[in-house]
Amino acid sequence: MNRLTSAFAAAVTLGLIIQPMAESQAQDIRTGQAIARQNCARCHAIGRSGRSARPEATPFRLIPRRYPVEALEEAFGEGISGNHLGMPDFQFSPREVDDLLGYIRSLGRR
Numbered sequence: 001m002n003r004l005t006s007a008f009a010a011a012v013t014l015g016l017i018i019q020p021m022a023e024s025q026a027q028d029i030r031t032g033q034a035i036a037r038q039n040c041a042r043c044h045a046i047g048r049s050g051r052s053a054r055p056e057a058t059p060f061r062l063i064p065r066r067y068p069v070e071a072l073e074e075a076f077g078e079g080i081s082g083n084h085l086g087m088p089d090f091q092f093s094p095r096e097v098d099d100l101l102g103y104i105r106s107l108g109r110r
């Protein structure tokens with residue numbers, strides 16, 4: 001096994017351990033989905049398919065493919081604003097940010 005293969009094997013193993021842990025947080029993901037539906041769905045497509053009501057607003061299922069979802073954590077915690085054209089300011093509690101990002105992250109899994 002070369003180094004690349006073993007690194008890959010390690011990553012797969014880690015995934016097998018982490019995946020069930022993530023699954024056990026299904027409740028949080030559901031809360032996150034509810035937050036998304038209430039606050040984001042009027043512009044963004046928040047599901048696994050469909051178009052955004054506002055064409056410029058990225059469908060949520062594409063976000064995990066663009067950058068690590070963690071990168072959004074700070075933005076949401078501090079109140080996302082300003083740099084998003086037409087996007088309202090939001091201020092979420094750390095718990096709500098966790099749930100919301102958990103939901104967005106879940107869209108990146110198949």
Ligand code: HEC
Pocket residue numbers: 035036039040041042043044054056057058063066072083084085086087088090100
């Ligand atoms: C009133 C419409 C509107 C609402 C409501 C809205 N957004 Fe947006 N959002 C936009 C638009 C338009 C853009 C794209 C323009 C831009 O990036 O400047 C955007 C961009 C984003 C991006 C960046 C995507 C990328 O491709 O980089 C994220 C992340 C995001 N929104 C998350 C959210 C979340 C989470 C919510 C709900 C809490 C939300 N938005 C609610 C209009 C909205």
